Amino acid sequence: MEIHELLSITDFVVVGLYILVLVGIGYWASFRNKGETDENLFLAGNSLNWTSIGLTMWGTNVGPSMLIASASIGYTTGIVAGNFAWYAFIFIFLLAVVFAPRYMGARVQTLPEFMGKRFGDSTQNILAWYTIVTILISWLSLTLFAGGILIQQILGIPMWMSIIVLIIIASFFTIAGGLKAIAYTNVFQMILLIVVSLALTITGIYKIGGIETLIAETPSEYWNLFLPADDPNYPWLAILLGYPVMGVWFWCTDQSMVQSVLGAKNIKQGQLGANFTGWLKILDVPLFILPGIICFILYPELQNPDEAYMTMVTKMFPVGMTGLVMAVLIAALVSTIDSALNALSTVFTMDIYVKKFQPEASQKQVIKIGRIVTVLGAGIAIFITLAINSIKGLNLFDVFQSILGFIAPPMSVVFLFGVLWKRTTTRAANFILLFGTIISLGIGILYLWVFPADQYEVWPHFLMLSFYIFVLLSILIVIISIADRTKEKFVSVLNYGQIPKLTRSAKILWGALFVVMIALYMIFNGN
Template identity: 75%
Template sequence: MESINSFLQPIDFIVVVIYLVVLIGIGYWVSFIKKREEGENLFLAGHSLGWSSIGLTMWGTNVGPSMLIASASIGYTTGVVAGNFGWYAFVFIFLLAMVFAPRYLGAHVQTLPEFMGKRFGQSTRNILAWYTLITILISWLALTLFAGGILVGQILNLPLWISVIILVMIAAFFTIAGGLKAIAYTNVFQMGLLIAVSLILTVVGVVKAGGPMAIFENTPSHYWNLLLPADDPNYPWLAIILGYPVMGVWFWCTDQSMVQSVLGAKNLKQGQLGANFTGWLKILDVALFIIPGITCFVLFPNLSNPDEAYMTMVTRLLPSGMIGMVMAVLIAALVSTIDSALNSLSTVFTMDIYVKKHKPDATQKQIITIGRIVTVLGAAISIVLTLAIDSIKGLNLFDIFQAILGFIAPPMAVVFLFGVLWKRTTTRAVNFTLSVGTIISIGTGIFYLWIFPKEQYTFWPHFLLLSFFIFVFLAVLTFLISLSEKEVEARPHFDYGDLGRPDRKVLWLWAALIVVMIGLYVLFNGH
């Protein structure tokens, strides 16, 4: 089958260049003309977010180019089973709304490290800063660069390492030119465009394949089951049921980027309604991101690389020019994620580690210099990590994403669940789990993915089960260490305020969502 690159016309590359130049132009306008008027609005101004903003922001943060490419890939090879990563999430979004959000908002914090600092002391906050750096480097930078490198490689027919360097250079150029403010200002428009394209791809693909029944009849029956047999080599039901919750708690309840909009809610009711809205939006994940992959399997069953499923649909089904627009929006969204991650990395290291611990009297010039050095180092480290990820054998793009996140998640999931649900949890136990537990968890991941890869060593359980086993081990350790301390260290009582009873409207909407999700699981398990 011909390469993606061979289907692109000069007009597509012209559209990409024009789109990026226009963004840079908007960036200049935002930076210089509108600077005085809107400078303050770049930050969250108090608790001002309503339910619709919260829901769309959470979903938009979760939906991105990496997800489009990876979801189409797994849809092509296994069907709707990957929909669990979208639909099963409602349980943990519910947990955020009903358990975590009341306590986060009751504690009056702006960040989750601040929350844990209030709960367990400054030492925990310091360790969390380092944990955050590792998370940003791996989950936001390296994985985004990996997906972006695959995309750019498909477009330009280049090896991954060159594609990744090109992507980092584009991000650096945007930063220098001031264009990243434009991406921030046009983010909602760009996400809307990406979602619209996915919807068009789904509709056009389904029509071209002969309709929904034709797709159903031309795919294996197991493609339409969310829960697969226990001996399934890809996603056995037990691995999903036990393993995803570890990742779900970490991602939806403890990751700053996901929880930030709930922390900015006008009040608890709006935060809980916003989380509920996210749960409803997550239902769209299967139709928008996985069905295009399944449709691609029907239309183009002989792809040599399933990771090309999304761009195969784009280049075969959309007209020239529109293909260029899709490429431009994907690249701009990737650049936005990369730069935001580099900026977060720089901020966390400079303010939470360098200034707070080592040089509290640092001048503004020293802070800026350190920030720039960390940005360059972060970019270099993330390129190396991306190439390491590329060396993983036996897993497709989606599985690589989920496996790596599965090895990051256990320590944070344990620490936040114990910190919020058990008053007896001690600082020593939490600090041990965050430090030693992270070494154990990520170390296991390194053995699983690189040193003794599952492709060659069959003694490994599924990576989701492995994530669950690590979670249970760290939970037992946290429990035992806490119990072993005869006196809980003297700390001020952590007052959440009046947690109260959820609003009736909140309860009804969550009950409705739970009924719908159970219905979907019944519907997609009878084949």
């Protein structure tokens, strides 16, 4: 029986009521904030403490898209995908001790601004375009893809129609003032999703007959973080070498992830907040991957593993509660889509249109261009999403990780060398950002569409490909920097000040996290 056949009228009524409540809150929020200024809102006036930073970073990372995808990969391969959560602590640590002190010391609001100070305006301009591409692909299209799958499961309609339905819902929220509503209720929604996932896990374990039965009835390889080198899904060497490329980009150079640390009261709060995120990432496996494993035991006949999460919801929860979960998932997805469209519009209008073409543009012109870019961005994202949907041989989680794996190398190389190697030149950085991105995305297009890996076995694992691209671009940036004979090279205007060391409390907490993570890897070490 299809998922949409398990839903009742009551569930759809609950979805409608939830949306109406959010719109009502949106009108209230709009009225309440009338007359307030947006000054210092971008970085929250540098007022964030470690708890806010940790919860914000974790919440941004584990939205509904990854929740659905994590259950899918748990269903097919077990906890090996937990590496994408647990291995991350090393790169969150790198953010805390290497990147964040320099970002905050340089007193920048955005990472393109940071690289502008390091390499000049040309690099900052290229990064603005790079940001637009990454927003279109990683935040907008992938979220639309996950949301489209959810709508497809709920309504039983084709993917193209599901995407249009999702865009219409997002537009409805924007028009009705729901954007502010979602912003006001995001924390509540995230807490609700965590509670739901915990309830799914506990209920599922109880239904199976306890943890011992769960372990006994699950294939032994499902509990291994490291799989053999010849494993077709996630060989240990691919994870060991490939994930760091993605980890550096995502945790250390992506504006959406780093922004809350930049908004910290001080570097100590920023470093403690990053540490808190590392602790929270431990919860990803029991909350989001384990429900997929439980679904594999209870419902092994699933034809599509991407249905694992909603299968658990529809079969474990009573009528009405299923509708509430659906409503929260849809609203949170819409929030991400609207935020991505807003970010896309902001970057283009402020960093490209105003800065490069119309410095004297009026507020009316800026708003008009912003609206045009929003519509165009949504249209382009629909086509990219349909292209992603045509990828064969990969489940939702693998689609996410493979695409991110091809986006990551250029940014990881430019930021690592730009921060750690003083001899890196502007020409080298710009070459990697321009041609390195073409190389990386070009290989990704060949891998995913032109000569798909499920049909051509000559391809290495996508994580190994990401690593190879990273190595190639690293060699190129060194060669170009050494060979650069530009007479008037840009001199970095970055001034970090005195880079602070970790405080004693931060050292203790980071040390404890390292011990716990090593212990977890020893427990799930593949024996």
